[in-house]
Amino acid sequence: MSLPPESRTPDTGVIHNIGYRAYAGPRLGRSYATRSLFVQSLRAAYGLGRSGKSKVLPMLMLALPVLVAVIVVVVAIMRKSDQLSTDYPQFPSILALLVEIFLAAQAPVLLSRDLRNNTVPLYFSRPITRGDYVRAKFAAMVSAMMIVMGAPLVVLYLGSMLAGQNLGHNTGHFLIGLVTALLYALVYSSIGLLIAASTPRRGFGVASIMGVLVVSNIIAGIVYALSGGPHGGDITQSSDWAAVISPSMLVESFVNQVFTLATDTGAVRAPGAFGAVVFAVEIAVIIAGSYWLVDRRYRKI
Amino acid sequence: MSTVIKTDGLTKRFPRVTALDQLTVEVRPGVVGLVGSNGAGKSTLIKILLGLAPATAGTGEVLGLDIATEGPAIRELVGYMPEHDCLPPDVSATEFVVHMARMAGLPAAAARERTADTLRHVGLYEERYRPMGGYSTGMKQRVKLAQALVHDPKLVLLDEPTNGLDPVGRDDMLALIRRVYTDFGISVLVTTHLLGELERTCDHLVVIDGGRLLRSSSTASFTEATQLLAVEVTDHPDDLTLDADAAVRERLTAAGLSVRPDSSRVLLVDIRDDETYDIVRDTVADLGLGLVRLEQRRHRVAEIFTDEVPATDEVPAAEAAPTIDNNALTGGTADVTAS
Numbered sequence: 001m002s003l004p005p006e007s008r009t010p011d012t013g014v015i016h017n018i019g020y021r022a023y024a025g026p027r028l029g030r031s032y033a034t035r036s037l038f039v040q041s042l043r044a045a046y047g048l049g050r051s052g053k054s055k056v057l058p059m060l061m062l063a064l065p066v067l068v069a070v071i072v073v074v075v076a077i078m079r080k081s082d083q084l085s086t087d088y089p090q091f092p093s094i095l096a097l098l099v100e101i102f103l104a105a106q107a108p109v110l111l112s113r114d115l116r117n118n119t120v121p122l123y124f125s126r127p128i129t130r131g132d133y134v135r136a137k138f139a140a141m142v143s144a145m146m147i148v149m150g151a152p153l154v155v156l157y158l159g160s161m162l163a164g165q166n167l168g169h170n171t172g173h174f175l176i177g178l179v180t181a182l183l184y185a186l187v188y189s190s191i192g193l194l195i196a197a198s199t200p201r202r203g204f205g206v207a208s209i210m211g212v213l214v215v216s217n218i219i220a221g222i223v224y225a226l227s228g229g230p231h232g233g234d235i236t237q238s239s240d241w242a243a244v245i246s247p248s249m250l251v252e253s254f255v256n257q258v259f260t261l262a263t264d265t266g267a268v269r270a271p272g273a274f275g276a277v278v279f280a281v282e283i284a285v286i287i288a289g290s291y292w293l294v295d296r297r298y299r300k301i
Numbered sequence: 302m303s304t305v306i307k308t309d310g311l312t313k314r315f316p317r318v319t320a321l322d323q324l325t326v327e328v329r330p331g332v333v334g335l336v337g338s339n340g341a342g343k344s345t346l347i348k349i350l351l352g353l354a355p356a357t358a359g360t361g362e363v364l365g366l367d368i369a370t371e372g373p374a375i376r377e378l379v380g381y382m383p384e385h386d387c388l389p390p391d392v393s394a395t396e397f398v399v400h401m402a403r404m405a406g407l408p409a410a411a412a413r414e415r416t417a418d419t420l421r422h423v424g425l426y427e428e429r430y431r432p433m434g435g436y437s438t439g440m441k442q443r444v445k446l447a448q449a450l451v452h453d454p455k456l457v458l459l460d461e462p463t464n465g466l467d468p469v470g471r472d473d474m475l476a477l478i479r480r481v482y483t484d485f486g487i488s489v490l491v492t493t494h495l496l497g498e499l500e501r502t503c504d505h506l507v508v509i510d511g512g513r514l515l516r517s518s519s520t521a522s523f524t525e526a527t528q529l530l531a532v533e534v535t536d537h538p539d540d541l542t543l544d545a546d547a548a549v550r551e552r553l554t555a556a557g558l559s560v561r562p563d564s565s566r567v568l569l570v571d572i573r574d575d576e577t578y579d580i581v582r583d584t585v586a587d588l589g590l591g592l593v594r595l596e597q598r599r600h601r602v603a604e605i606f607t608d609e610v611p612a613t614d615e616v617p618a619a620e621a622a623p624t625i626d627n628n629a630l631t632g633g634t635a636d637v638t639a640s
Binding site: 023029032036037040051113 | 351353373374376377379380381383385386387388389390391392396400401403404405406407408411415418422432448452453484485486
């Protein structure tokens with residue numbers, strides 16, 4: 001490519017057929033390919049590398065939580081309050097609907113699209129294995145969700161610094177907030193990808209994911225209200241068991257119990273230490289079970 | 302490397318069906334046609350060669366690598382073009398092929414450069430920046446070929462690359478496949494159930510049926526067994542009652558030549574030696590007929606298979622269910638048996 005300057009001819013605008021050139025450079029193999037797939041899938045989750053239309057929804061779902069966080073920060077600074085009006089771990093729960101919409105819209109982008117377009121065999125005819133494919137897609141989905149939920153947390157944290165609030169308290173709760181977001185991301189991604197992997201039809205995937213999350217939430221809410229509803233303080237109530245029905249309530253109540261948060265509000269909490277253990281097991285089963293099922297589904301292709 | 306693909310007693314059994322049965326075949330560098338009807342085991346063989354499905358029994362090597370244990374290494378050096386559509390419609394060809402190059406292990410910069418090169422070689426220019434949803438079938442096939450070639454493999458497996466193409470697109474694709482070997486130096490295994498197009502493209506043909514090897518030999522040996530002369534004559538200008546074809550056939554047969562009808566008005570004559578041409582010319586002239594066609598023809602690969610298939614299998618089926626399709630298919634066979 002790099003010709004010595006003296007031999008360079010003036011640009012005549014003619015395209016010369018230089019013939020076929022063999023590739024003698026490095027072939028970076030499986031782990032590089034898996035990483036590339038991860039990056040490509042993460043980009044695809046935000047519509048990058050795809051049409052402009054497909055960027056609208058994910059970018060909106062990313063922008064709205066950040067906007068809410070900015071408002072919270074601005075309000076805190078204006079009122080010179082010593083605490084943000086929203087605690088970090090509760091922020092993902094408050095934004096649950098936006099996060100769910102993001103998941104429902106983008107999980108099928110990662111899996112159903114490849115199934116529908118029959119692109120999957122192209123991947124498996126390359127060095128990566130089926131396990132690598134599933135791993136990269138899971139990692140990409142979890143990361144995409146972490147960005148959606150993590151970005152506003154970062155804004156809140158930086159805002160609290162700006163407002164000169166207590167560093168220790170904010171840092172601690174910011175970290176708990178990140179852990180909460182990670183749990184949400186893992187549970188949501190597992191459910192979303194499991195559904196997306198089962199259908200090549202994107203619209204069906206979107207509707208099913210949204211349906212599962214919203215309906216389970218509604219049922220859990222009804223059961224919760226019927227069996228006693230919200231209650232303050234440390235009292236353990238049977239109504240808290242309703243959270244096992246809904247993935248979002250499951251994570252929320254687990255975090256609230258483990259980190260003894262939101263003790264004064266009517267928020268759901270896992271019923272006692274035993275409840276926390278049961279909830280933890282359920283979270284683990286949802287994540288591991290979904291991963292296993294998706295992995296098994298791709299073994300047959 | 303003297304052999305590109307080598308299998309020994311390769312067998313693949315599914316619970317209900319045996320897809321490959323004791324397949325032993327050796328393929329040298331070049332363009333190799335894998336021929337078989339639908340369900341003959343072509344796709345299964347490709348899957349096993351890529352190391353994606355384990356063989357029930359037998360062993361195999363691709364580029365000297367063992368298919369059972371060195372699948373990832375094989376897939377790094379082999380390109381695969383699937384039969385079905387596999388292109389996301391909302392992505393441009395460039396974007397897609399770059400991604401596939403990286404999936405094959407090429408660093409980002411090399412992937413971009415090779416993508417530009419490869420798309421140019423398969424004949425995609427300005428349109429490569431547009432989403433692939435708007436491409437014609439021919440363009441899509443080119444992109445599919447490009448993604449199989451982008452990492453400069455040593456061997457490409459092309460599954461039905463001419464599917465859905467019009468005659469011109471088909472010729473272009475076949476010429477391109479030929480170039481993949483002659484210009485790019487990449488060996489090709491191309492599957493098809495259409496024999497006609499392979500004899501022009503392939504150096505070697507492997508024929509499988511029901512998972513078993515029917516034949517593996519050079520294309521030349523399929524087609525050069527005997528030279529044929531196609532002869533077509535006009536009707537007699539005055540004597541309209543004379544069956545010109547029958548008359549010519551009778552005379553030529555009397556002269557000791559083997560003659561059989563091809564299509565409606567064409568006779569195929571086995572060429573014995575140079576004298577055959579003179580005999581045909583003189584015969585036609587003696588009868589006072591016009592000679593419309595006198596051309597040298599090679600045996601077509603397809604004829605070898607129609608000869609191998611027992612005609613009795615097809616004729617009763619056509620009689621029992623005289624649909625248009627069956628009649629069209631068996632028309633030629635019926636002629637042969639009638640003569």
